Amino acid sequence: MTLDPDRSPRRLGVVVAGSLSKGLEARLDDCVSVEDMAVGRYVVVDGHRHRFFGMITDVRLSAANPEIVAAPPDGSDPLLVEVLAGTSTFGMVDVAPMLTIGRADLGSKLIAPMPVKTVPSHFAPVAEASEEDVQTVFGAEDQTHFYVGKPLDMDARICIDVKRFAERSSGIFGKSGTGKTFLTRLLLAGIVQKQTAVNLVFDMHSEYGWRGSSEGQRAEVKGLKQLFGGQVSVFTLDEDASLARGVKADHVVEIGLDQISPEDFELLKDVLDLSEAACESIHRLARRLGRDWLRQFADTEAPEREQIAADFGLNPGTLNVLHRKVERIARLPFLKPSVRDDSVKRILANLQRGQHVVLEFGRHDSLDAYLLVANFLTQRIHDTYREQVDRAMGDRAKMPRPLIITIEEAHKFLGPEVAHLTSFGKIARELRKYLVTLLVVDQRPSSIDADVMSQIGTRVTCLLDDERDIQAVLSGIPNGQALRSVLARLDSKQQAILLGHAVPMPVVIRTREYGDDFYKDVARGRLTANGDATENRKQRLKEVEELFSR
Amino acid sequence: MRVGEAGSEIYGFVCQVSSGSLDVGRRVSARGRDEATEDTLFENNPELTSLLRTEFSALVAGFRDGDRLLHRLPPSPPRLHGFVHACDDEELRGFTARLDYLSTLATATARCPIDELVGAALRHASRVQPDPRAYLVAAGKALTTLLASDLRRLSTILRCAQA
Numbered sequence: 019m020t021l022d023p024d025r026s027p028r029r030l031g032v033v034v035a036g037s038l039s040k041g042l043e044a045r046l047d048d049c050v051s052v053e054d055m056a057v058g059r060y061v062v063v064d065g066h067r068h069r070f071f072g073m074i075t076d077v078r079l080s081a082a083n084p085e086i087v088a089a090p091p092d093g094s095d096p097l098l099v100e101v102l103a104g105t106s107t108f109g110m111v112d113v114a115p116m117l118t119i120g121r122a123d124l125g126s127k128l129i130a131p132m133p134v135k136t137v138p139s140h141f142a143p144v145a146e147a148s149e150e151d152v153q154t155v156f157g158a159e160d161q162t163h164f165y166v167g168k169p170l171d172m173d174a175r176i177c178i179d180v181k182r183f184a185e186r187s188s189g190i191f192g193k194s195g196t197g198k199t200f201l202t203r204l205l206l207a208g209i210v211q212k213q214t215a216v217n218l219v220f221d222m223h224s225e226y227g228w229r230g231s232s233e234g235q236r237a238e239v240k241g242l243k244q245l246f247g248g249q250v251s252v253f254t255l256d257e258d259a260s261l262a263r264g265v266k267a268d269h270v271v272e273i274g275l276d277q278i279s280p281e282d283f284e285l286l287k288d289v290l291d292l293s294e295a296a297c298e299s300i301h302r303l304a305r306r307l308g309r310d311w312l313r314q315f316a317d318t319e320a321p322e323r324e325q326i327a328a329d330f331g332l333n334p335g336t337l338n339v340l341h342r343k344v345e346r347i348a349r350l351p352f353l354k355p356s357v358r359d360d361s362v363k364r365i366l367a368n369l370q371r372g373q374h375v376v377l378e379f380g381r382h383d384s385l386d387a388y389l390l391v392a393n394f395l396t397q398r399i400h401d402t403y404r405e406q407v408d409r410a411m412g413d414r415a416k417m418p419r420p421l422i423i424t425i426e427e428a429h430k431f432l433g434p435e436v437a438h439l440t441s442f443g444k445i446a447r448e449l450r451k452y453l454v455t456l457l458v459v460d461q462r463p464s465s466i467d468a469d470v471m472s473q474i475g476t477r478v479t480c481l482l483d484d485e486r487d488i489q490a491v492l493s494g495i496p497n498g499q500a501l502r503s504v505l506a507r508l509d510s511k512q513q514a515i516l517l518g519h520a521v522p523m524p525v526v527i528r529t530r531e532y533g534d535d536f537y538k539d540v541a542r543g544r545l546t547a548n549g550d551a552t553e554n555r556k557q558r559l560k561e562v563e564e565l566f567s568r
Numbered sequence: 569m570r571v572g573e574a575g576s577e578i579y580g581f582v583c584q585v586s587s588g589s590l591d592v593g594r595r596v597s598a599r600g601r602d603e604a605t606e607d608t609l610f611e612n613n614p615e616l617t618s619l620l621r622t623e624f625s626a627l628v629a630g631f632r633d634g635d636r637l638l639h640r641l642p643p644s645p646p647r648l649h650g651f652v653h654a655c656d657d658e659e660l661r662g663f664t665a666r667l668d669y670l671s672t673l674a675t676a677t678a679r680c681p682i683d684e685l686v687g688a689a690l691r692h693a694s695r696v697q698p699d700p701r702a703y704l705v706a707a708g709k710a711l712t713t714l715l716a717s718d719l720r721r722l723s724t725i726l727r728c729a730q731a
Contacts, residue, residue: 048709085719097701098726101708106719 028145041500042113044144048104058504058526060147065138068118075500076112114500116523131155131522149174164208167527176527180208183476183520184215184420187446187456191463192480210246215420217374220392222383222426227252227376228265245540251373255352256380271361272354275313280304285393289386296340316348362398397441407452420453428458429465437467446470463490475519481508570653571646578646580626581689583680587622629669639668657696664693667710674714687728
């Protein structure tokens with residue numbers, strides 16, 4: 019009863035109540051201070067048959083006798099206070115059970131972690147998870163597991179399954195300044211390193227391809243191109259800006275005005291504040307003027323427009339307003355009357371060679387340019403992928419590589435009003451079948467269409483404090499409500515919670531440092547990855563030889 | 569205190585002490601009106617020490633069964649005419665190392681203020697422990713459960729234990 023020498027140093031308390039839907043309640047042992055508990059920390063609960071792995075989601079103070087709450091002991095008798103701590107007054111933790119991980123003492127450690135389907139019995143001991151437990155759950159770094167960070171207060175490595183990550187659309191959320199860009203860069207690096215998919219990154223602020231900026235002391239960090247060299251190609255919309263930053267872009271993207279369809283333009287409805295009538299006019303203009311409608315309309319003078327208005331029975335005022343807006347877009351320097359070189363084809367060719375593409379926007383980082391270009395390219399890439407996959411149905415070897423398209427300010431593409439218009443909405447909803455998924459980076463997940471949000475498999479979330487955003491991120495996550503307090507209490511820097519498809523259970527991490535150690539790791543990873551590639555090649559050649567020698 | 573032969577001693581806590589006449593039929597009457605001090609009263613009446621006696625009761629809290637110390641009631645009462653000894657520090661430490669004796673004490677229905685008794689027992693027991701303070705804390709925690717978080721009783725006991 020007093021000092022138990024057999025007590026494990028990790029032991030925290032025992033399970034006293036709970037349910038699968040609401041989580042477990044555990045009473046802390048006398049000698050464990052509530053102040054040492056932290057939400058988001060891992061615990062293991064040793065039931066009779068199963069070992070449960072869970073996370074602390076809440077910490078509470080409780081009292082056995084309501085009298086104590088009504089008339090607390092005064093401070094004059096410190097002994098009494100000390101005696102009451104942990105007995106009459108005690109700490110409770112709420113634990114969300116996430117997985118069962120077999121039972122170490124029964125030798126069933128080889129059993130892979132399974133989602134929990136029951137709860138441990140009364141008085142099952144709750145202990146802090148050891149590094150080994152964490153490793154069992156999250157796996158060690160290997161061909162598909164990429165090390166992203168460490169759990170809070172623990173020195174174990176948390177790995178994310180980048181193969182699963184690429185299988186479904188994913189999202190990176192967080193308030194501005196919480197490290198979304200760093201996380202994105204880290205995950206992109208992981209995908210490039212493990213070669214589970216090819217990336218197409220619409221890099222609005224030129225942060226991923228070549229050198230990004232860091233808010234800390236180090237002014238600059240390496241971009242993907244610097245880390246992976248030839249595996250990554252940088253495309254740019256603004257060659258001058260790229261050159262000014264010392265980047266030799268692989269290709270300068272230009273889009274012909276005649277390539278832009280009325281649908282592409284309609285997408286800018288929100289940004290340009292177009293009325294329904296204006297959208298309607300665009301379609302009619304396009305029907306009348308043909309492929310080159312945008313340039314022709316932009317070049318019109320006032321009297322011509324009056325004529326057009328009269329012909330179509332349109333309001334000349336509307337048409338003039340529309341003209342101003344069309345002109346603004348047509349003036350974007352990367353839009354040319356017509357282009358010889360098809361950027362879409364180039365991007366696709368690179369992607370199919372397994373080369374990741376980062377498209378820098380340079381100075382054209384306005385939202386309208388970003389929306390226009392991202393949607394324009396994605397629409398066409400999406401079409402090509404559909405075709406290729408349909409064609410490859412009979413021959414798996416011809417399947418294109420899985421593609422992940424990264425977009426920032428995603429709610430602009432995926433808001434409830436526009437999600438059905440953009441190719442992104444389509445991809446998010448259905449294109450997993452066609453091997454294209456999205457990686458959306460956004461600070462307002464609540465502004466993303468609920469349909470789309472529900473299709474986002476892996477969610478990586480930095481601090482969010484708006485109630486609706488938290489709600490949106492946690493929607494559809496089992497036991498999501500329990501994570502609410504964890505999510506709202508993340509540090510504003512270098513902390514994130516991973517949820518969903520690519521991790522076996524929600525996990526709070528201190529993000530891995532994006533610095534010299536990371537660069538070295540990546541360089542090493544590249545070597546082994548290439549080594550494997552040669553191995554693969556040898557194996558294939560051998561197979562081919564065998565095939566023909568028969 | 570302890571009573572009994574080595575290997576089957578019974579341990580208890582003194583819970584009541586009274587002095588009176590040897591002859592139960594006679595009450596002790598007041599004396600010594602003309603004496604200067606209490607001591608001279610006894611010097612001048614040496615027969616008094618043989619006519620008066622002091623009795624005490626003890627609450628049995630456990631016994632020894634061979635090598636084992638058990639904190640519960642013994643299977644049989646102590647033998648009549650068994651010699652009663654005060655426990656030395658070593659014995660006290662041995663008996664109170666585990667806190668189970670507290671439940672026997674705290675729930676006893678003796679004719680004495682139980683809380684005072686528990687407090688006094690703890691005071692004596694803690695003094696012979698290597699870390700008296702930690703011992704009191706642990707004992708207090710055990711008592712909290714036993715007393716069903718009765719804060720007033722607990723605080724009385726702890727006050728006595730520290731006095």
